């Protein structure tokens with residue numbers, strides 16, 4: 613195979629970080645820049661790594677967990693927490709960038725929509741990284757807006773000459789983002805307001821020849837459809853990294 617994958621574990625760490633700035637990248641995507649001296653030693657090796665963000669109850673101070681044998685021990689009640697992608701980390705400035713999709717309502721989305729400099733949040737992890745080594749003949753990166761941070765990170769790190777296609781479903785053209793890349797990247801934006809969707813794209817997608825790699829992250833039902841479609845197309849299961857990033861009608865499918 614022209615590429616291989618492996619997982620790296622990291623020590624679990626909890627950090628408190630402070631919002632340095634918050635800006636709308638697009639109408640439904642807020643970019644939050646977090647700063648903390650605690651971010652010394654922060655490691656994120658994989659483009660689809662995630663951190664667990666802990667949100668203080670409105671009007672309260674975020675408690676500090678104690679390390680336990682099986683991870684962090686929180687005072688009761690444990691603060692609500694959600695998974696987010698480290699979009700960028702600047703080790704010199706100890707600044708971590710997280711991009712939040714703003715949707716109808718949710719603890720994380722509501723927090724991000726009103727975040728202001730000085731607000732404090734907890735950051736756990738990343739506990740592990742998925743590493744893709746070698747050079748697949750082609751790469752297909754698909755997802756909805758929650759996958760944009762991971763896809764953006766991936767295309768920015770690709771080597772010159774790499775063939776990659778990104779297919780991203782967003783609400784409308786105002787939600788499109790521009791990525792810097794050295795790769796030969798084709799970006800296809802699907803607009804929900806024009807009835808374009810990942811599911812209709814999946815029905816007609818064909819895979820190029822050679823050994824390729826597919827990343828797919830979106831709503832859980834869409835991910836199930838993608839797994840089925842790529843299996844039917846004969847993509848080996850270890851050439852697909854598919855992840856449920858959220859579940860319709862369920863507040864944080866991953867809360868722990």
Ligand SMILES: Cc1cc2nc3c(=O)[nH]c(=O)nc-3n(C[C@H](O)[C@H](O)[C@H](O)COP(=O)(O)OP(=O)(O)OC[C@H]3O[C@@H](n4cnc5c(N)ncnc54)[C@H](O)[C@@H]3O)c2cc1C
Nearest residue numbers: 662696697713715718719720721858859860861862863864
């Ligand atoms: C590994 C991983 C990485 C992720 N990275 C990012 C990231 O970088 N940026 C990002 O924005 N999200 C990311 N997500 C998705 C994010 O964790 C979920 O969308 C999360 O549920 C949002 O929490 P919330 O408190 O806003 O909403 P919740 O309280 O969890 O949900 C409230 C309601 O909103 C719905 N909902 C949740 N998310 C969405 C959405 N995106 N669009 C429409 N409805 C929604 C739920 O179905 C539920 O009905 C990631 C998820 C995973 C697993």
